[in-house]
Amino acid sequence: MKYVKVAVIILFILSVGIFAAGMEKERRAEDPTKPVLTSDREILEISTSYEEADLLQGLTAQDGKDGELTSEILVGEFSQFVEKGVSNLSYVVFDSSNQAATLTRKVKFTDYESPRLTLTEPLVFPAGKTENAMEFIGASDMIDASLSALVKQTESTIDYKNVGDYYIHVEVTNSFGDVEEQQLPVHVIEASHQALEIQLSSSLVYLKQGEAFDPNSYVEALNDTYGEALDPALVQAESNVNTGQPGCYEVHYQATSEKGQIGETWLTVIVRG
Structure with a gap:
């Protein structure tokens, strides 16, 4: 009985194979x-x-x-x-x-450019306050649009408790495998140096190699502690930007009011070749 069952199974498999082959032959013939x-x-x-x-x-x-x-x-x-x-x-x-x-x-x-990092605010923090620079760093891409959720921190020297100049190294990759990575400068300053608010039109800008650059054009407003507008001409800019050489640069903005209040901030500038 066992052998009969095996024979039946074999015959069934063979018949299915023959049927499938026949259908394929028929389809090709058609x-x-x-x-x-x-x-x-x-x-x-x-x-x-x-x-x-x-x-x-x-x-x-x-x-x-x-x-x-x-x-x-x-x-x-x-x-x-x-x-x-x-x-x-x-x-x-x-x-x-x-x-x-x-x-x-x-x-x-034809018009492609690599992803760009973005900043919602300058990476300038008062000493002793709990902060996280990554909360202000994003990225955008010409094809993928926002890449902010994909920005990764790979290294950081920031000490939010102590006044000093630091950096944070970040990178982001788009869906095509193109990577943008930069070592962004970070500044921890005395809280009293934020008594004046220097408002910039952007916190991070990208420039093409050789492109003209005017640091003063990014100053939008200057306000005191109470939100009263002061003369933006009080803001002085110190720039190390060299548009002839690709790299990451800064512009340091400072202002002092007649009452002796101080304000300072930085603009990050990335020059691409």
């Missing part, structure tokens, strides 16, 4: 051609503000049975950058018999 997917260019050049229709430029798909299939092309996933601003992108199209054709080509983002 549609012996596979679709063909082609591109009229090796590299597609687009803006980082692209729409999906832009990704389909220069593509055509044909099938011996179904004819024109260009409108059926599906866009796959971008690879990480094979070089800065250049990624591989895959495509696929199916005919009515569910046979597939695939193609991969390079896509170049």
Whole structure:
């Protein structure tokens, strides 16, 4: 009886295999051609503000049975950058018999720039107060938009209890594998040096190598302890920014009122080559 059961199982498996092979042969007999997917260019050049229709430029798909299939092309996933601003992108199209054709080509983002770090406030803190510089550091990207949740601290020398000049090293990576990392300066100052509030239009700016830079143009307002506006001309700027050399720089702003109140802050400047 045991042998009969084994024989029945074997016959069943063989019959299923024969049936499947027959169906495949029949399908191929009905549609012996596979679709063909082609591109009229090796590299597609687009803006980082692209729409999906832009990704389909220069593509055509044909099938011996179904004819024109260009409108059926599906866009796959971008690879990480094979070089800065250049990624591989895959495509696929199916005919009515569910046979597939695939193609991969390079896509170049013509206006691409690496991710940028951002600061919601200058990294300036009064000594003795509990602070966390990472709460003020974010990042943005031309393709991925906000990367703030992905910013990582890799090193820090900050001592929030003692007056001094410190740094925090941070990095962020976008979905294409491009990394931005900087050693940002941090300043812990006497609380009395925040009696005047120097308001800047930005806490961190990026400049291109060789770009003109005027530190005074970033001063927006100067207020005293009670919020009363003072003359912004009281603010003096001391800059070590060299736009001819890529790097991370600072501008130190200081002001003293007629009553002897003091205010100071810093602007972080990153020059890219």
